[in-house]
Amino acid sequence: MVLNYPNGKKFQKPLESHGTRIKKARSTDSTFSNRGMTLEKLLNESNTFYLTHNRAIIHKKPTPLQIVQVDYPKRSAAVVKEAYFKQPSTTDYNGVYRGKYIDFEAKETTNKTSFPIKNFHPHQIAHMRQCVEHGGICFVIIRFSLYNVQYVLSVEHVFPWWDQLESGRKSIPLTVIERDGIKVETGAYPAIDYLKAVDELYFNSDTF
C-alpha cells in the first residue's frame, strides 16, 4: 500500500529510521560493520581488548591542545573556551609489550594500489628513527579502507621510501607493502590483532 500525505506528496520514511535499519542490518556482520569505522576507533577497541586481557599496555596519546581560556563555572566542571590544535612531536601510539617499548603510527588511505608517503609527517619519522636507535620496536599500521585490511610494516622498511621522497616515488606500492609487511584482517575481538604481526616480525626467530 502506498501512503500519501494529504497534499498528495508521497510519504517518505524519516532519515533516522532508515539509519537505524541500516545499523541493525550491519551489526549482524561484524566485518561489514567494521568497514565504516575509522582506523583510530578500530585501534582503540583493539588496545582496550589487549589491556583488559592483560596482553599489552598500549594507549593512544591525547591530541595536544594549546589551552588559551578556561572558565570555572560554579558547581560544574571547568570548561575550555578557547584552545588550538598543536602539532604532535611524537607518533600517536606507544606502550609496553613483552618487556619491550612499542611505538607506532597508524594511517589509512582510500587508494587502491599504493600508499602516499606524504601521509607521514617529518616529526613522526624523526621520532621513530630515534626510538629505533634507543631499542624500541617501531612500526606503522597502514589501512587500505576500500579492502578493509591493514598491514603492519616495520619502520626500517619505511625510512628508505621517506629518504627518496624528494627525488623518487611519491607513494609505496601496495605490492611492496604486501611483500615487506604483515597483513592483518579486520576482525571482531580484537578488531585489528596487530600484536600477532608484531610477534611474527619481532619475537619469532623463525621468521628471520
Place this chain on the structure above:
Amino acid sequence: MVLNYPNGKKFQKPLESHGTRIKKARSTDSTFSNRGMTLEKLLNESNTFYLTHNRAIIHKKPTPLQIVQVDYPKRSAAVVKEAYFKQPSTTDYNGVYRGKYIDFEAKETTNKTSFPIKNFHPHQIAHMRQCVEHGGICFVIIRFSLYNVQYVLSVEHVFPWWDQLESGRKSIPLTVIERDGIKVETGAYPAIDYLKAVDELYFNSDTF
C-alpha cells in the same frame, strides 16, 4: 639623555625589551630561577635536554580533553570553543631509555616531612602495576618544593603504602622516601637529572 615624544610624554621602553632584560638577569643563577618553576616545567626541560642529547626519548602526554565544539574560521586555524578535561587513564610520562620502556608519574608537595599518598590516583597506581608486570621500568618522582629537591622512588616501594592507605598511614614520611629513593638535586642542564637515579636503581648491578 631623556627622550620625549613630540606630545611631551616620556618615552617608555616597550614591554618586550623589559622582558628580555629580566630574563637575562635570571639566567645567571639557574638554581634560584628554578625555585619558582613547577615540576612539570622542570621535567619538560629535562626531557628536551635528554632528547636533544639523544640520551632518552621521554615525553609528557598531552592533557586529555573531550572536545565538544570546534569552529573553523575562514583563513585561520581551527578553534576549540568547548571542551572538558577528562580523567587520564595512564601516568603523565613515558618513553624509551636504554632499550627499556620507561613510565613514571611526577608529584610535588609543599609539605615538610611527608608526602600524602592520596596525591596518586587509583588509575595511575593500576596502570603502573600493569606496566611493571609487562616488564617496564616504573617509578615516581616526588618533589619537595620547599627544599627544591626531588626523589626518584621505584613503584615497588609505593604499592605497599597505597595498599595500606585505608587502614594505615595517610602519607609516606620523608625519612622513608630518603631511605628507599634516590635524591636528585635541582640543577641547570638538565634541570632534574632523574636518569642518573634510574641508572642507579635499574641498570647498575652494584646497587643491588
